[in-house]
């Protein structure tokens with residue numbers, strides 16, 4: 001006999017919710033762009049723009065080697081995490097002072113500082129694209 005007590009129904013619902021969650025996770029995994037920071041995700045021109053901004057807003061506190069260990073700590077995480085941290089909390093003395101695109105340009109410069117190879121296309125965060133790029137150890141040519 002089927003048990004329609006509230007408790008039993010809740011238990012069944014919980015399974016459905018969990019299974020749907022797994023299915024969505026699997027689907028999003030299957031569709032995810034498997035790009036990493038090694039896949040020529042920014043352009044040289046953009047890094048140049050970012051360099052000017054970095055010198056104005058970041059260099060006083062972060063020298064050019066600051067982000068090497070930071071990328072090691074965040075290895076395997078989406079690049080969007082570093083972007084989220086810096087756009088929300090940096091510069092420390094004036095958080096969020098820059099335009100969002102300027103933070104993206106600075107991030108391109110940081111990628112060049114960490115000696116990832118540049119490509120033809122600019123780094124961008126349209127539709128949260130930075131969350132689709134995984135931080136990986138730099139591939140040597």
Ligand code: HEC
Pocket residue numbers: 054057058059060061062070073082085086090091092093106
């Ligand atoms: C007034 C000083 C100051 C300025 C200017 C500044 N920062 Fe920071 N920043 C800090 C401090 C302090 C921390 C946290 C302590 C640490 O990890 O060194 C930090 C942490 C960070 C982190 C997190 C690092 C991690 O380990 O996760 C990022 C990313 C970052 N800053 C980016 C920037 C960028 C980009 C700019 C320029 C737009 C900037 N900061 C300007 C002081 C500053």
